[in-house]
Amino acid sequence: MTEPAPIVHVVDDDDSVRTALMRLLRAAGFEVRGYSCAGKFLLAKPGHTPGCVVLDVRMPGPSGLELQAALGEHRDALPIIFLTGHGDIPMSVRAIKAGAVDFLTKPVQREALLTAVHTALVRDAENRAANGRVNTLRSRYESLTARERAVLALVVAGRLNKQIATELQIAERTVKAHRAKVMEKMQVTSLAELIHLAEQLPTSTQPERQRSFDNFE
Amino acid sequence: MAQEDKPTAESGSSTSPAVRAVLTALLFAAAFCVLQRLTFLLRVPPLQRAPFWTPSALIVTALLLEPPRRWWIYYIGLCIGVYAAYFDDLVIPVPKAILAAQLGFGATALTAWAVRRFGASLPFMSTNSLLVFVVFATFVIPLIVAGPVDLIRLRFGAVDAWSTALRLFLTGGLGVLIATPALTLTVQNGGHWFRARSGRRIVEIGSLATGLALVGHFVFGRSAGEESLPALLYAPLPLLLWAAMRFELAGVCWALVLVAFQSTWSAMHGRGPFVSRSPAENILQVQLFLLTISLPLMFLAVVIQERRQASVALYETQGKLAHASRLAIVGELTASIAHEINQPLGAILSNAEAAEMLLSSIPTTPTEVRQILNDIRKDDLRASEVVRRLRELLRKREMQMESVDLNDVVSDVLGLIQPESARRGIVVETSLAADLPLVRGDKIHLQQILLNLLLNGMEAMVDSAEAKTLTISTQANETSVVTAVTDVGTGIKPGQFAQLFDPFFSTKKEGMGLGLSIARSLVEAHGGRIWAENNIDKGATFRFTVPAENSLPKKDLSARKEGLWN
Numbered sequence: 001m002t003e004p005a006p007i008v009h010v011v012d013d014d015d016s017v018r019t020a021l022m023r024l025l026r027a028a029g030f031e032v033r034g035y036s037c038a039g040k041f042l043l044a045k046p047g048h049t050p051g052c053v054v055l056d057v058r059m060p061g062p063s064g065l066e067l068q069a070a071l072g073e074h075r076d077a078l079p080i081i082f083l084t085g086h087g088d089i090p091m092s093v094r095a096i097k098a099g100a101v102d103f104l105t106k107p108v109q110r111e112a113l114l115t116a117v118h119t120a121l122v123r124d125a126e127n128r129a130a131n132g133r134v135n136t137l138r139s140r141y142e143s144l145t146a147r148e149r150a151v152l153a154l155v156v157a158g159r160l161n162k163q164i165a166t167e168l169q170i171a172e173r174t175v176k177a178h179r180a181k182v183m184e185k186m187q188v189t190s191l192a193e194l195i196h197l198a199e200q201l202p203t204s205t206q207p208e209r210q211r212s213f214d215n216f217e
Numbered sequence: 218m219a220q221e222d223k224p225t226a227e228s229g230s231s232t233s234p235a236v237r238a239v240l241t242a243l244l245f246a247a248a249f250c251v252l253q254r255l256t257f258l259l260r261v262p263p264l265q266r267a268p269f270w271t272p273s274a275l276i277v278t279a280l281l282l283e284p285p286r287r288w289w290i291y292y293i294g295l296c297i298g299v300y301a302a303y304f305d306d307l308v309i310p311v312p313k314a315i316l317a318a319q320l321g322f323g324a325t326a327l328t329a330w331a332v333r334r335f336g337a338s339l340p341f342m343s344t345n346s347l348l349v350f351v352v353f354a355t356f357v358i359p360l361i362v363a364g365p366v367d368l369i370r371l372r373f374g375a376v377d378a379w380s381t382a383l384r385l386f387l388t389g390g391l392g393v394l395i396a397t398p399a400l401t402l403t404v405q406n407g408g409h410w411f412r413a414r415s416g417r418r419i420v421e422i423g424s425l426a427t428g429l430a431l432v433g434h435f436v437f438g439r440s441a442g443e444e445s446l447p448a449l450l451y452a453p454l455p456l457l458l459w460a461a462m463r464f465e466l467a468g469v470c471w472a473l474v475l476v477a478f479q480s481t482w483s484a485m486h487g488r489g490p491f492v493s494r495s496p497a498e499n500i501l502q503v504q505l506f507l508l509t510i511s512l513p514l515m516f517l518a519v520v521i522q523e524r525r526q527a528s529v530a531l532y533e534t535q536g537k538l539a540h541a542s543r544l545a546i547v548g549e550l551t552a553s554i555a556h557e558i559n560q561p562l563g564a565i566l567s568n569a570e571a572a573e574m575l576l577s578s579i580p581t582t583p584t585e586v587r588q589i590l591n592d593i594r595k596d597d598l599r600a601s602e603v604v605r606r607l608r609e610l611l612r613k614r615e616m617q618m619e620s621v622d623l624n625d626v627v628s629d630v631l632g633l634i635q636p637e638s639a640r641r642g643i644v645v646e647t648s649l650a651a652d653l654p655l656v657r658g659d660k661i662h663l664q665q666i667l668l669n670l671l672l673n674g675m676e677a678m679v680d681s682a683e684a685k686t687l688t689i690s691t692q693a694n695e696t697s698v699v700t701a702v703t704d705v706g707t708g709i710k711p712g713q714f715a716q717l718f719d720p721f722f723s724t725k726k727e728g729m730g731l732g733l734s735i736a737r738s739l740v741e742a743h744g745g746r747i748w749a750e751n752n753i754d755k756g757a758t759f760r761f762t763v764p765a766e767n768s769l770p771k772k773d774l775s776a777r778k779e780g781l782w783n
Contacts, residue, residue, distance in 0.1 A: 020567035027574035107563035
């Protein structure tokens with residue numbers, strides 16, 4: 001899987017600050033894009049390529065924290081590094097809790113900024129890899145029929161074929177067929193493997209809750 | 218007549234203290250001798266007594282102005298002076314004069330001590346300290362001294378028709394009473410008056426003195442044969458009141474000294490209203506006349522002086538308050554101001570670091586580095602501009618009237634308020650009239666008025682959920698420039714209009730209630746008017762006027778300039 005080079009997005013309403021940050025990041029060898037407000041950043045739909053966001057907290061229009069909240073709703077959200085001129089503790093706690101990589105105060109030192117950007121890009125890569133795995137798993141899982149999913153849930157729960165048959169009120173032979181189909185669709189060859197995959201889908205054995213995950217940490 | 222010899226010798230800082238002390242003593246002796254000899258001229262012929270004894274006033278002045286540890290210098294000066302004045306005197310022998318001088322010095326020292334102890338530190342600046350002075354100098358001390366002197370006189374066989382005690386009481390007391398404040402205040406403030414002399418003031422002093430001399434000549438100079446009109450005695454009174462009103466205690470005392478010399482001189486020469494009885498009784502009459510007009514006039518002058526000082530103090534306090542209120546404004550803006558300085562600093566740092574990296578990379582890019590340096594300069598100026606605006610606002614200063622374009626004031630204020638309004642999510646709009654006439658005003662105070670109104674408007678919109686907008690507009694009418702600040706906040710409740718500009722009236726929880734009241738006093742100091750009204754739809758509008766420069770009469774301006782706002 002060859003990914004394009006990561007892009008560092010700088011969102012700051014102050015032209016000279018933004019220009020200076022972009023210059024610095026570019027000099028450090030990054031691909032950089034600048035945006036003067038949160039709206040312009042969102043319009044650019046930056047989530048499809050790897051990268052991270054260097055975000056000013058205080059901006060006219062939606063603030064950095066509001067943008068973070070909006071981005072958090074997307075599964076492929078880019079990691080965020082906050083910049084602030086007047087960082088206060090509650091604000092940074094809020095930002096970090098909401099998943100920010102770092103919360104830096106202006107004027108920001110090169111070391112701190114570059115370290116944070118590196119951390120953010122590593123995290124983005126990990127997110128993308130994890131996302132990719134989970135996505136494959138989920139698409140496999142989603143290819144199961146309702147009955148197959150029920151069988152899978154009971155298998156993972158450690159029931160024998162006979163018990164499953166009784167519980168679902170179907171013939172044991174049918175259970176076996178479903179089970180073979182599940183193994184085939186989930187692309188596993190052993191029960192151990194199946195259980196391992198199912199664990200990676202934390203809620204997969206509970207069909208009614210299967211769509212409620214958003215965080216992959 | 219008036220002696221202005223300073224009892225202190227100011228002979229340069231290079232001379233040693235001992236030399237200075239000797240010079241002081243000699244100068245004081247000379248001044249005392251001259252004054253004493255002038256007083257001899259006033260001796261009423263058959264009795265050889267002067268009704269008006271000013272040399273003691275010179276001693277009181279010296280002791281009031283000098284600390285007690287230097288009093289010995291004046292004591293020595295006094296002894297020399299008395300010897301010099303009396304060595305050829307035919308009326309009083311030298312030993313007797315020197316003996317009397319000992320008593321005189323003791324009494325004077327007691328007076329000076331009492332004024333320092335019970336009065337204020339600055340003599341004659343308050344009714345309290347004048348009262349202490351009057352009681353001690355004219356009543357207590359002469360009574361204490363009169364007794365022993367009486368005995369001495371009796372011992373030397375000088376028994377005459379006068380009651381010695383009463384005579385001494387009036388003679389010494391009167392001179393000290395009138396001449397001491399005149400001398401003390403002149404020595405103390407003379408230099409200041411001389412430096413600040415204005416033509417108009419000198420003309421006024423001249424005409425006052427001439428008027429007094431003429432009236433005095435008319436009232437006291439009439440020969441004994443002419444019909445005497447007792448009511449004429451009141452003729453100097455308007456002029457003395459003039460002196461009291463315009464020249465305070467020092468002025469009224471010099472005027473009284475003039476009247477005292479005139480009345481005494483004419484009584485001596487058998488002229489004026491005080492010649493109808495025996496010489497002793499005539500002198501007594503002069504003295505009582507002087508005493509009864511002096512006391513009320515002196516107290517009147519001090520009361521006027523106190524009121525003037527109070528109003529100056531009030532002006533100063535108002536100036537301090539205006540300054541404190543600017544500090545408070547800056548306090549409210551601190552977060553945004555720090556941000557405003559931090560932004561360019563951050564940009565400068567990143568730019569410098571970027572340049573550093575660019576320079577260490579192999580293919581150096583001079584155009585980009587040049588661009589960076591250019592941006593660094595721009596950001597540096599931007600930061601220092603914030604600091605300049607801040608400094609200007611914070612400086613403690615006198616009111617400086619100059620030609621001001623209110624549109625410039627608005628744009629300066631925008632620079633200060635915009636970061637704060639952005640922080641609060643408020644949009645500040647302007648609607649400025651082109652070709653606004655210039656006004657005569659103090660730029661910083663006008664900024665302060667506007668800032669107060671803007672902060673007030675922001676505060677009014679704190680709880681508003683809708684779009685928050687503040688509008689600043691300027692507009693010219695016939696004679697003035699009207700500046701308005703419109704908010705879309707809660708508006709003003711009908712009952713609040715009356716108190717809106719009162720000090721300590723506030724609808725905010727943490728408000729001191731000083732912003733609008735200070736804005737009003739600043740507007741009024743500019744000769745303008747400030748008022749508030751609710752908008753038809755939502756919020757309120759505050760307006761203030763500042764008279765346009767070309768519509769102002771010149772005189773008005775100079776009068777306003779005297780205000781002590783800082």
